[in-house]
Amino acid sequence: MISRRSLFGAFVALSVATTAAHAQTITLRSADIHPDGYPTVGAVKYFGQLLEQRTNGRIKVQVFPSQQLGQEKDTIDQTRFGVIDLNRINMAPFNNLIPETFVPALPFIFKSVVHMRAVMDGPIGDEILKAFEPHGLVALAFYDSGARSFYNSKRPINTPADMKGLKIRVQQSDLFIDLVKALGANATPMPAGEVYSAIQTGVVDGAENNWPSYDSFRHAEVAKFYSKTEHSMSPEVFVMSKISYDKLSPDDQKLIRQAAKDSVGKMRELWEAREKTSEAKVRAAGSQVNEVDKQAFIDAMKPVYDKYVTNPKLKDMVARIQATN
Numbered sequence: 001m002i003s004r005r006s007l008f009g010a011f012v013a014l015s016v017a018t019t020a021a022h023a024q025t026i027t028l029r030s031a032d033i034h035p036d037g038y039p040t041v042g043a044v045k046y047f048g049q050l051l052e053q054r055t056n057g058r059i060k061v062q063v064f065p066s067q068q069l070g071q072e073k074d075t076i077d078q079t080r081f082g083v084i085d086l087n088r089i090n091m092a093p094f095n096n097l098i099p100e101t102f103v104p105a106l107p108f109i110f111k112s113v114v115h116m117r118a119v120m121d122g123p124i125g126d127e128i129l130k131a132f133e134p135h136g137l138v139a140l141a142f143y144d145s146g147a148r149s150f151y152n153s154k155r156p157i158n159t160p161a162d163m164k165g166l167k168i169r170v171q172q173s174d175l176f177i178d179l180v181k182a183l184g185a186n187a188t189p190m191p192a193g194e195v196y197s198a199i200q201t202g203v204v205d206g207a208e209n210n211w212p213s214y215d216s217f218r219h220a221e222v223a224k225f226y227s228k229t230e231h232s233m234s235p236e237v238f239v240m241s242k243i244s245y246d247k248l249s250p251d252d253q254k255l256i257r258q259a260a261k262d263s264v265g266k267m268r269e270l271w272e273a274r275e276k277t278s279e280a281k282v283r284a285a286g287s288q289v290n291e292v293d294k295q296a297f298i299d300a301m302k303p304v305y306d307k308y309v310t311n312p313k314l315k316d317m318v319a320r321i322q323a324t325n
């Protein structure tokens, strides 16, 4: 952590250069743990292209993929402190910091992708985006992340009983720890970058993720049993450091917000294509995929709602999501 900080001490976020051609060129640095070619990286690059076009090259975005700026939790702090300007990250690592963020990650809260998009594109999504601001972050847009399912190296999971005793890696979020515990498995929180070797060496038996991440992190090589629980649709979020944002003019802030909104459609296009190719790829490589008894999982997750959806504000939000078509 300390060495990473000092490494980034060399970086000055939101670099501003004055050139003959442009009054002031601003380069915004953006973090992603996924590699180049992954849909989230593609969407942020597209956002950068839009900004560059709309400002005649005055604002540029430089994406650092493949965990170059650190694991997700480290990059949250760096973004809040203005060391990183932009960050594409999953909602889960924000769960402990910002209670509103766990609502869309709740097990089975969404009936379908269409339902998830209707909620996240509407006023509830806006409320969740606004909840980042007191924490030094301007949340610009949500990106799709499909549905997360369990996979492991031991056996197919058909009912919650099959989860008993399995060691499952989860994201660094108490909600996900409790979600796995509710199924009788043992939860081990760890950053995404450590999961492949943790499964390979038997530190954990498996994890949970969507098709593109199961494929891209190469977890399919070490955990062949992919069971379609589809228990969480925890979306991705694209955030900006409030420190970096506040340095921009109101007009540039508007351009940033608009370009981020305009990148959502691109993300969805890239995502839908990648979900299909990743699923086909892991199946062809020998992953054993099965459907599960979904209702049994829905019933087993009830204690998670009882524990987390406690205050009136969150209860109301959950009720409004359930009432959205």
Ligand code: GTR
Pocket (backbone or CB within 6 Å): 033, 072, 088, 089, 090, 092, 145, 171, 191, 192, 208, 209, 210, 213, 236
């Ligand atoms: C992926 C997500 C990443 C990260 C990862 C994980 O689906 O895109 O941001 O959260 O899951 O499980 O750590």
